[in-house]
Amino acid sequence: MDYPYEAKYPALQFAAIFNTNRCIGCHTCSMACKSTWTFSDGQEYMWWNNIETKPYGGYPQFWDMKILKLLDSAHVSQEKEMTWNTDKKDVKKAPYGQYDGMTIFEAVQHEKPEEGQSRVLGYLPQDHEWSKPNIHEDASPINTKEHDAMGFAKEGVKLPVHDSFFFYLQRICNHCQYPACLAACPRKAIYKRPEDGVVLIDQERCRGYRKCNEACPYKKPMYNGKTKASEKCIACYPRLEGKDNIISPEGVPVETRCMSACVGKIRLQGLVKLDSNGLWEKDSSNPLYALIHEEKIALPLYPQFGTEPNMYYIPPRWAPRNYLMQMFGPGVQQSIDNYTYPTRRTLAILQLFRAQREIIYKFETKEGPKIYEREVTLSDGTKKMLEVFDDTAIGYNKNGKECVRVTVQEPAFERSAKFLNSI
Ligand code: SF4
Ligand code: SF4
Numbered sequence: 225m226d227y228p229y230e231a232k233y234p235a236l237q238f239a240a241i242f243n244t245n246r247c248i249g250c251h252t253c254s255m256a257c258k259s260t261w262t263f264s265d266g267q268e269y270m271w272w273n274n275i276e277t278k279p280y281g282g283y284p285q286f287w288d289m290k291i292l293k294l295l296d297s298a299h300v301s302q303e304k305e306m307t308w309n310t311d312k313k314d315v316k317k318a319p320y321g322q323y324d325g326m327t328i329f330e331a332v333q334h335e336k337p338e339e340g341q342s343r344v345l346g347y348l349p350q351d352h353e354w355s356k357p358n359i360h361e362d363a364s365p366i367n368t369k370e371h372d373a374m375g376f377a378k379e380g381v382k383l384p385v386h387d388s389f390f391f392y393l394q395r396i397c398n399h400c401q402y403p404a405c406l407a408a409c410p411r412k413a414i415y416k417r418p419e420d421g422v423v424l425i426d427q428e429r430c431r432g433y434r435k436c437n438e439a440c441p442y443k444k445p446m447y448n449g450k451t452k453a454s455e456k457c458i459a460c461y462p463r464l465e466g467k468d469n470i471i472s473p474e475g476v477p478v479e480t481r482c483m484s485a486c487v488g489k490i491r492l493q494g495l496v497k498l499d500s501n502g503l504w505e506k507d508s509s510n511p512l513y514a515l516i517h518e519e520k521i522a523l524p525l526y527p528q529f530g531t532e533p534n535m536y537y538i539p540p541r542w543a544p545r546n547y548l549m550q551m552f553g554p555g556v557q558q559s560i561d562n563y564t565y566p567t568r569r570t571l572a573i574l575q576l577f578r579a580q581r582e583i584i585y586k587f588e589t590k591e592g593p594k595i596y597e598r599e600v601t602l603s604d605g606t607k608k609m610l611e612v613f614d615d616t617a618i619g620y621n622k623n624g625k626e627c628v629r630v631t632v633q634e635p636a637f638e639r640s641a642k643f644l645n646s647i
Contacts, residue, residue: 225530226329228343228407233502237421238399238459239512239534240483240493241522243577245541245563247392248488249361251275256485257396261458266450269354272457273396273482279547280360283395284353287443288526291328292550294345295528298331306528308554316503319520320555327530328404328441344404344439354446364390383541384564384603391540394490396482397444397457398525398533399423401502405456408439420495421534422459430454441529464495464583466622476621477583489578495585502532509586511573511619512536519570521562523552538563545603561602565610571632572617580628584619591615595633 257273274283282288299306310321326334332345365388399416403423406414413429414436416422425436425445430453436445437454445456460480462468472478483493494512497505507513516522522536539548539556541564548556562570572589592614600610612632619628 225327225402226333227402228329231402231502232416232418233401233498233500234416234418234421235498236419236495237401237498237504237534238464238493239496239536240396240491241512241515241536241538241577242394243490243538243574244391244393245538246488246490246577247275247394249275249277249392250487251358252485252487253394253482253491254357256481257457260460260481262455264450266448267455269357270446270448270455271357272444272446272455273394274357275392275394276358277361277363277390278393278543278551279365279390280363281358281393283357283359284349284443285356285359286353287349288551290347291345291441291529292526294335294347295326295328295331298335298345299325302326302334310554319517320523320553320558323528323530323553325528327528328439329402329407329530342408342438344408346404346408346439346441348434348438349443362390364388384560384601384605385544386542389540389543391543393525393537395442395444395525396535397423397459398442398531398535399457399459400534401532402530404439404441404529404531405436405445408435409433410435417461420459420461420464421498422461422464423456424458424461425454425456427451427453427455441526441531442533471581474623476623476625476627478581479583483578484581486578492573492577492584494583509588511576511584511587514587515570515573519562519567519573520555521559521566521570523555523559526551527553557603564600564602565608568613568615571612572615575617575630575632576619576628579630580619582619582621582627584627585622586620586624587617589615589617592631 254271254273262270276283306325308321309324312322328345332342335345336342399422411429413426432452434447437447445454447454463478466472466475466477479493483491496512499505516536522538524533539552539560541560595614596612598610599607614631614633616631621627
């Protein structure tokens with residue numbers, strides 16, 4: 225891939241997993257972010273964290289369709305194909321195969337040659353495209369004739385794939401390994417922090433040229449008309465640094481506002497170690513490494529863009545696979561099956577999502593008794609008997625101190641007859 229700067233990787237990388245299957249679209253995360261960072265003049269339209277209903281919703285509107293269309297037309301004009309070679313698997317670099325098409329860094333050379341200065345294929349959204357962060361919420365496409373006039377399926381739908389579907393997509397800056405925003409900035413005002421890989425815009429250097437707004441395929445830098453500079457998610461870096469001494473008196477890193485406010489318990493954030501090639505160092509005791517690289521249940525969003533995003537998603541089980549493959553690449557089928565029929569370890573780690581505020585550096589599991597079994601159906605229709613055990617997951621913070629202990633089965637307490645009606 226062509227990237228305009230020499231590769232340089234941080235020691236640790238800020239990363240996270242979102243479980244789309246569990247998001248309830250409550251927008252608590254968005255409000256937590258907004259009330260912390262974007263409540264000032266000039267930031268009215270900014271949602272550094274937003275939730276959009278796929279397939280129709282988008283903030284800015286149709287952002288992904290627009291960039292995919294640009295990328296597609298660059299391939300058509302060059303008579304190239306945007307394909308994945310799933311034979312070329314490499315456990316460390318490309319576990320699901322290799323993308324054989326052009327990324328936004330190469331495609332720009334063909335699609336916008338007249339503009340000369342552009343280093344990244346992109347577009348600048350119009351103001352009105354940012355005006356409705358939540359448009360088409362809960363709107364589901366109707367794929368078949370088997371729906372009544374109201375759009376409800378005549379017969380109940382069942383897994384593994386629904387005819388009608390929608391799902392919530394959680395979106396923050398991906399703090400990419402190869403940030404398109406950074407590549408495009410003519411002022412060199414954007415940098416990736418060596419200590420945690422967080423991508424920041426230097427507000428002093430930025431002159432508001434909006435090249436980052438144009439270049440970021442995920443549309444996460446936003447322009448502040450009041451300060452005349454661009455702004456973006458800062459990964460709540462004082463919390464990552466353990467400097468928020470109200471919630472972290474011992475100075476250990478804590479999760480960002482959007483992660484720790486998540487009502488649906490769908491988010492898990494961490495800091496992962498990178499090797500000298502920018503690849504995640506093997507660390508089976510890190511919950512993110514274990515879920516992404518070993519249990520293989522989470523995937524990056526639009527990996528074909530080429531920025532190597534560090535936010536990962538467990539794809540929704542009910543959405544059409546072709547749609548999901550365009551969004552998350554060829555690992556979709558496998559990750560959904562691994563989520564539907566999880567290992568004991570996967571199930572235990574999933575309990576750690578949003579169960580604590582401190583960042584988990586290390587986890588371990590302890591085995592418990594079998595509590596449940598049921599038949600599940602995989603994507604190809606194969607039936608499996610899923611056995612569930614009441615295992616315990618224990619998380620440790622940066623100082624090696626236990627910060628969370630959760631079981632697969634949530635404990636239940638029965639109120640005594642004496643207090644039955646008391647509040
Ligand atoms: S998501 Fe966009 S703004 Fe964030 S680092 Fe990647 S390219 Fe830059
Ligand atoms: S707080 Fe959690 S559950 Fe609610 S919308 Fe945000 S990601 Fe989804």
